[in-house]
Structures are given as C-alpha cells and as structure tokens.
Amino acid sequence: MRGDGSATQGSGRVFLPDRPAPPGRGAGVSSRPVPADRPGGQARGRVHGRFDVGAFGLGGLGVLAFSVTLLATRVAVPVFGPWTVGFGRAVIAAALAGLALRLVPSPRPVGAEWRSLVVVAAGGVLGFPVFSALAMGHVPATRGAVVIGLLPAATAVYATVRGGERPSPAFWAAAGAGLVAVLAFVASTGAGLRPQPGDVLLLGAVVSAATAYGEGGRLARRLGGWQTICWALLVALPVTVPGALVAVVAHGTVDPTPTSVLAFAYVAAVSMLLGFFAWYAGLARGGVASVSQVQLAQPVLTLVWSWAFLGERVTTATLVAAAAVLACVALTRRTAVTAAPTPTPVPVRTSPPSPGPTVVAGTSVPSPGAPDTPARTDGGHAATPAA
Secondary structure (H helix, E strand, O other), X not given: OOOOOOEEOOOOEEEXXXXXXXXXXXXXXXXXXXXXXXXXXXXXXXXXXXXXXXXXXXXXXHHXXXXXXXXXXXXXXXXXXXXXXXXXXXXXXXXXXXXXHHHXXXXXXXXXXXXXXXXXXXXHHHHHHHHHHHHOOOOOHHHHHHHHHHHHHHHHHHHHHOOOOEXXXXXXXXHHHHHHHHHXXXXXXXXXXXXXXXXHHHHHHHHHHHHHHHHHHHHHHHHOHHHHHHHHHHHOHHHHHHHHHHHHHHHOOOOOOHHHHHHHHHHHHHHHHHHHHHHHHHHHHHOHHHHHHHHHHHHHHHHHHHHHHHOOOOOHHHHHHHHHHHHHHXXXXXXXXXXXXXXXOOOOOOOOOOOOOOOOOOOOOOOOOOOOOOOOOOOOOOOOOOO
C-alpha cells in the first residue's frame, strides 16, 4: 500500500481509488486494475507514435469481423426486413452479452460510466445497425463499403473533441487524403456529391458508429473491451426489445433460407458482439484516433467478400478508391497521436478511522499502556482532608 492510498502489485498494475470496492476487497480502494500507463496511472498524456502490434492486431481482428457486416446485412434484409435485422440483432447479442457477464463476473458501471454506456448504445447498438440495414435496401454493399470509409476520420474527430487526444498534422493529412478518396469514389459513380437516399442513411451510420467507437474506446480503458459492449447491449434493451417485436409483427410471415439465417446470426453474434471484444480492446490499448484508422482497410475486405459471395461488380473506380484509403492506413500508422492528459489519483483512506475514546469535560484520557484508574469526580482538584 502506498502513501497516497492506492495499492500496487509487483506487475506494475495500479488499483485506482476511484470507487468503493465490493465487500471483502477493502474499503475505499477500487478493485479494478488499471495499467500504470493508462488514464489514472499517471498525470501526463502518452504519445502513440510507436507501432503497437497488440493494439493494431486487436483492431485488425475487429475490422475483419466488421468487414462482413454489410455483406451479411444485404443478404438478411430481403428476407427478414431492415427493422427486424436492425433491432433483432441487438436483442440476440444482448442475450449472449448477459450470459457472458453472468459467467464472468465483472464490476458494475458506476456514475458517469452509465452515461457513456447510453452514448455507446445509442450509436453502436441502435444507430449503426438500423441505418446500415435501411441503407442496404437502396445501395449495393460495394458502394456502402467505400462510403463507410469515412468512419475512421469521423472517429478521430470524435476522439479529439470528446476524448482530448491530439493527433499530429501528419495524421490529419493522411486521414484527409482518405476522405478525399472516398468523396472522389462517390462522385465517380454517377451520382456526383449530391446525397442520395442510401448515402444519407450511410452517413447516419457513420456518425452513429464514430460516436460509439470514440466513447466506447474511452470507456473500455476502465471497464474493459468486452464488458463495454456487453453493458451497452443491456442498456439498449428497453428500446431494442419493443422495436424488434413491432418489426417482426409488421413484417409478417418470412420464408428464411439457410443463407439468410446464417447472415442474420453473423450480424447478431459477430458484428454486434464478438467483433467489438477485439475492437474496443484495441482502441483502449493503442488510442482511439490511431487504431481507428485501421478501419480504412475495411472497404477492401468488403469489396472482396461482395465480389466473391454476392457476385457484385467491382469497377475500376471502386478499386482505385479502395487502394487509396488502404494507403492511408500505412500513413496514419506512422504518425503520432498524443493521448489526453490524465489526472493523478486522489489519495483516499483505505479504511475508515477508528473512533477515539469519548472525552467528557472534567475527565482525563489514559495514555496507551497506562494502568486503568478510576475516573476523577472532583473536577480534577485534589481532595482536601477534613479538618
């Protein structure tokens, strides 16, 4: 135990005094371990300039899982309907999330963490699934994949405004180049830069996901990656359950095929849950702005899946735009991002002070180790013998 009230372990992990501990773990000291180089472990911000294989590897696993989302959504929507897919996937994922939290007990969120979970739920559990499902009824998965290439830049903006991260000018130049490539692709499709119904829906999906990624990446530093998405799914249940029920009734009878069922299961179990396990862990470890740029590679992967499994046509303009945004991944990876400064832990008591003896006016308190003596009742003056 250190003098400032925080406990340390030999592995360099710090138990932050940020919340009351569960019974049996010591009062006043958080039971949640946080590495010493994470928020709360030091007062100065970190610089994400060195390539973190672990962080980018976790982010890459998340992107690999997400790259199939639009493809699977496009297969499931014609059979189940966009609203059923949008809300239903969240309900199924929430059931799995509740089971995970039951099997692996984790600290419950407290205070401001609940507000952050509402933001994550609104963007990642409600906004992105519904907007993307509706968009896939208007545009092919190939177009949606490249327009979603706006997401890394939007996430970096959110991390700067909300999270206090400070990307370097070189980072913004690389992210901006990816944005230009995406806009050039949209213009080359014949629609110009004038928003189409599908593009407006995709833009709503981008804003929703950027908010969920930025806020969730910050929160994952305290709750953990998989815990963050699990709690967010449970927070959204009061909305997703009624929404799914209404959608099922409104859509009517369905004639599912094995492929459509598999696609629905994928967006529920992988896109909505397992992919976030790795994604949020990577964002928390390597920084939201930096690791989020790995998602610039998602259009390339989605184009490959769409061509291989849906037979969608991949134009030269699409390949050029995808190659441009992929090049931006390499550029942003080599730039520095300074993490937000974090406060020094506030010293707290590890246990409540023991109450001292009650002192009554006109009495004395014996010192430790002194023999017990009867209390004086004469006001502290020596008795005068009677004459």
